[in-house]
Amino acid sequence: MALIITDECINCDVCEPxxxxxxxxxxxxxxVIEPDLCTECVGHYETSQCVEVCPVDCIIKDPNHQETEEQLRAKHDRITGEQA
Known part of the structure; x- marks a missing residue:
């Protein structure tokens, strides 16, 4: 499932990079998070990096974009051009 940033965001700029x-x-x-590009860092890291650095814990799973681990992996492969 893609992630979403809630309105508790303080615009601290740490998540984007x-x-x-x-x-x-x-x-x-x-x-904001573009759901078509968000893989929750699957294929890159063990955990979602934006969630790790967010000082106010305002990044949550988006209930409107539910995806399995396999779907996130496939999205990663499509975005990066990599094949598992």
Whole structure:
């Protein structure tokens, strides 16, 4: 499942550079995550890097974009051009 940034975001700028897929960008009021690019860092890291660095714990699983580990891995492979 992709991640989402809640309105508790304080725009601290630490999450955006941590995303290996470039899925995080500045939105109108807070940072946002593009679900088509978010793999929860599957294929890159053991844990979601944005969640690890967020000082206010405002990055959660997006209930509107539920995906299995296999789907996240396939998305990673598509984005990076890698094959498992």
């Amino acid at each position: 941590e995303c290996p897929n470039g899925a995080i960008s500045q939105g109108d009021e807070i940072y």
